[in-house]
Amino acid sequence: MRIEKNFSLKDHNTFHLPVRTRWFMEYDNEDELGRILRDEYFQELRSLHIGSGSNLLFVADFNGIIVHSRIRGIRVARETDTEVILRIGAAEPWDDVVRYAVSRGWGGIENLSHIPGEAGAAAVQNIGAYGVELKDVVDSVETFNQLTFEPHTYTVDACQYAYRHSIFKDEQRDPHIVTHLNLRLQKRPVLRLDYTPLRDAIGALASPTVSDVREAVGAIRHSKLPNPERLGNAGSFFMNPLVDRAQFDALRALHPDIPSYPAPDGRVKIPAGWLIERCGFKGLREGEVGVYEHQALIIVNHGHATGDEIALFAERIRRTVSDRFGILLTPEVRYVE
Ligand SMILES: Cc1cc2nc3c(=O)[nH]c(=O)nc-3n(C[C@H](O)[C@H](O)[C@H](O)COP(=O)(O)OP(=O)(O)OC[C@H]3O[C@@H](n4cnc5c(N)ncnc54)[C@H](O)[C@@H]3O)c2cc1C
Incomplete structure (x- = not known):
């Protein structure tokens, strides 16, 4: 088992945000995990189990316990x-x-x-x-x-x-x-x-x-896709929205080239990257945050962005897409505060 206090998560999130966690704990088997979880001190704090942090956005330092598995094989x-x-x-x-x-x-x-x-x-x-x-x-x-x-x-x-x-x-x-x-x-x-x-x-x-x-x-x-080792990112920032057939037909009347894929229950999946690109964000950079030049669905950290700046930028994309297409994008990335 490994226990660290006031631990940097820079190498545990692919945006490479230099946030810290109050505690960081790693366990090697189920017994050790059980011991961590049964601990009374642990039970009073918030906790989050992470993997390699490739789908996380740490908006601020984490005032709790980050738990990580070392069960391999x-x-x-x-x-x-x-x-x-x-x-x-x-x-x-x-x-x-x-x-x-x-x-x-x-x-x-x-x-x-x-x-x-x-x-x-x-x-x-x-x-x-x-x-x-x-x-x-x-x-x-x-x-x-x-x-x-x-x-x-x-x-x-x-x-x-x-x-x-x-x-x-x-x-x-x-x-x-x-x-x-x-x-x-x-x-x-x-x-x-x-x-x-x-x-x-x-x-x-x-x-x-x-x-x-x-x-x-x-x-x-x-x-x-950008390599997160060179350009911080968490893959697709938003999920591809699913809309019902009537909404899709209305959208297609306005935007005849809108791409789509069939989805369960008669719904239609629209590539979020296309919506974002149409709003002019592809390749756009503002300070340390931007949208990847080859794929509009990926928000990147050009080096020194904070989680807050990334979240604000993502919100701007959401509002612009919503105003133009009437579709509110849902983040695929999990925000951690
Ligand atoms: C460049 C790039 C490309 C990507 N391409 C794709 C793609 O093609 N398709 C795709 O689906 N995703 C893609 N992703 C997103 C990401 O890789 C996946 O979501 C991946 O599964 C996240 O794994 P992780 O170990 O980093 O989990 P984390 O980001 O650390 O955690 C993700 C979620 O899982 C939970 N979690 C982690 N481990 C455990 C556990 N052991 N028990 C319970 N909960 C746990 C966390 O609490 C969190 O909610 C991409 C990301 C990047 C950076």
Whole structure:
């Protein structure tokens, strides 16, 4: 176990904001986690469990306890002729999991290559990219409840997965800490190439493999997304809005080139990046904050921005998009105060 006081979170958030937390605690197993959570002092303070901070915006110093897992490990829990169930520790870097699976030729998560963050957070966030969401391959998620101190295993249905949503995000109702993730992967992969640039990138190959998909995804991501090591960011700042058919038809009458994708329940998904770009924000820089020049959905820290400045800039984008399109964007990034 590791316990630090007045600890800098600069290396624990991909915006690289130099905020501090009153306490920082890391645990190596469920017993240590239980000891932290049962501590009376801990119970009086606010707490937040983080992964690698690639989806967080620290608006100010955190006057409480930041908790982080060090539970690592990837192992085959079960397998058949066609499938393998991988059991993964929550602190395992997500892309190491993808690399592990792809190097063995197992399919299911190759489209999710190179997404920053840890495996536990991937299960919380229902990460998604290029036509695949984590829910498509989750077998079950193992958790530790911070109120009852009980471990629990959620089947994929019990996780209540939806677009960037899971039951684990609902901390008020049931405060779960993810300890392990179990994924169901295919030994004879069926590639998912619905996303046009991905299909175009490997379409010429006679019999593409999961490695080819990983490579193509890497190239696409490299051309579109800033590397947080060089330019602080937290990926897509806003979620893509879902609107009903009538609202979409009204929007299309005004903006005939508006892009869209079908979404569940007859709704329509509109790329938030397109809305933001149309409002003139793409590549705009104001002081230390800006919108990435190649992707309007990404807010970047040019070096010395504060969390507050990023939040104000994001609010300006939201108001402008709302005034122009009547759509109120929802942040995908979690604000922490
Ligand atoms: C350059 C870039 C590109 C990105 N591309 C994508 C993309 O293509 N698709 C996508 O979906 N996302 C993307 N993201 C967002 C981000 O990578 C994901 O949301 C990721 O899953 C966050 O992982 P993390 O470990 O950094 O979690 P954090 O940001 O630290 O935390 C995210 C949330 O998970 C909770 N949490 C973390 N660990 C646990 C745990 N063990 N138990 C319970 N709760 C926990 C936190 O409280 C928080 O609510 C991108 C981000 C960046 C910076």
